[in-house]
Amino acid sequence: MNDQIERFKELNENLKNLSEKKIRFEEQFKTKKQSLAELIREIKEAGYDPIKLNEAIQEKETALKKAIAKFEKELQEVSSQLSEIEAA
Numbered sequence: 008m009n010d011q012i013e014r015f016k017e018l019n020e021n022l023k024n025l026s027e028k029k030i031r032f033e034e035q036f037k038t039k040k041q042s043l044a045e046l047i048r049e050i051k052e053a054g055y056d057p058i059k060l061n062e063a064i065q066e067k068e069t070a071l072k073k074a075i076a077k078f079e080k081e082l083q084e085v086s087s088q089l090s091e092i093e094a095a
Contacts, residue, residue: 050057 047057050060055063
């Protein structure tokens, strides 16, 4: 009989621990859900569709790479022209 009482106490303690963990997980889930909702709101306010965000990022990266390449080309041309002026 004592064994059953002890087992019952252990099970109750386990139940209590699991309930506390469940509450913590629910709080973490709620916090993360709120953070995600805030992030989605910020993305929308910035004028982007959250579903197409990766596409928008790729487009911006491509445009940036093109702008950098154009700038490098112009810089090389100016550098070349300066070298010609210095040589003359």
